[in-house]
Amino acid sequence: MGLRAAHEALAGKIAVVVGGCAGHIGRGVTLGLAREGVHVVACDNDREGLASIGAEVEQAGSTVSAHYADVADESSLDAFWDEVAKQTDRVDILIHVAGLVERHLFAETTRTLHARDIRMNYDYIVQSCLRGLPLLRASGRGASIVNFTTIEAHRGAASYAVYAGAKAATTNFTRALAVELGADMIRVNCLASDTTPARASNAALAPEDFARLAELGSDALAKSIEFYVPQKRPPSVEEVVDGVLFLVSDLSRAITGQTIHVDGGTSASLGFLDWPEGDGFMPAPLGGTLKRMFG
Incomplete structure (x- = not known):
């Protein structure tokens, strides 16, 4: 299948994007799908993003049904899936973008922080996949799930220990679910990013880290990226979205249970x-x- 045919095949599909109305990456995924003619049902806990996403999706040539949901709350996520089931009898694409990361030495953390990190980076994905599975099976033509994970799932990420463990759980859950659902032609993959615009907005660094960088001037962080990322720049939002579009399109119809690293080469180094x-x-x-x- 050629590139044009693969993208044309996305038109008219129905996608659920959890965490798809705010933030650079989540909003970018929803808009990227919309530009391909996908109809999106999205949720987010950012009310400003919920209020503005509709007009942007319309400009991109599609439609979105945007709902408030807090994935940290099981009942809130269930209520969102109840709404999805009222609106559509099938789901072709399910994408989990929502997540949370903060930097803490493990000895300075609490059980409350542990539970939050596990819920926000693993547990809600399990709940959402279970709720979505009947709709993903409904068409009988297969479907695609993309779970956002991170490079931290694949290395010893000191000061992100519980977060990294939760993301590793998501990665292996994805592999296992891909095997279970293979005969249904429901593909389950991960997209692992690294240094993206979302990292700073998600408080990946502590305030004192940003303060030290600010003292060094605006070029300091960019210079550090040149040391760290083999391509000398972090991936853009558009490049992360391209990774998602590849994974949900027929170009990857034989790829399942895999993690695609969109990171400029950091996972290789x-x-x-x-x-x-x-x-x-x-x-x-x-x-x-x-x-x-x-x-």
């Missing part, structure tokens, strides 16, 4: 940074950088 002062790619700085730091 796995700790090899491009150090300055001539040191190049190494897991730790060499003489040039060390001399600059301590000389």
Whole structure:
């Protein structure tokens, strides 16, 4: 199937996007689907985003039914799925974008924070998949689920321990569910991003981290990305959305149970940074950088 045919095949499909009305990535996913002619049922806990997403989707050439839901609350998410079932007799695409990340040393966390991280990054996805499964099976023609995970699911992310564990659970849940639903032609995949515009807005760094960066000037964070991301820049929202569109289109019709890393190469480097002062790619700085730091 060619690229044009694969994208034309998306037109008229029905997608549910959990966390699809606000934030750079969630809103971008909803608008990206709309531009392909997909009809979207979305939920979010951001009321400003809910109020404005409709007009943007109409401009993109499709329709959206936007609902308030807080995925941290089981009853709120159930109420959203009750509404989905009232509106449509099938779902072709289910995307879970909602999530939460904060930086904490594990010794400084609490059981309340643990429960929140697990709920927001794993448990709600399990609940939503279970609620959505009858509608995903309804057409008999297959469907696609995309769960957002992260590079932190694949490495020892110190100061993000419970978050990373929850995202790893989502990743392996995705694999297992893909095997179970393979005969139904319901594909289940993950999209793992890394440094994207959503990370800062989700408080991935503590306030004191942002304060230190601010003291160094506006170019400091961009310069650090050049060390960290092999492509020397983070993926844009549009590039993350392109990854989603690939996974829900027929271009990936034989791909299931996989994690697609849209990260500019950071998952491939796995700790090899491009150090300055001539040191190049190494897991730790060499003489040039060390001399600059301590000389």
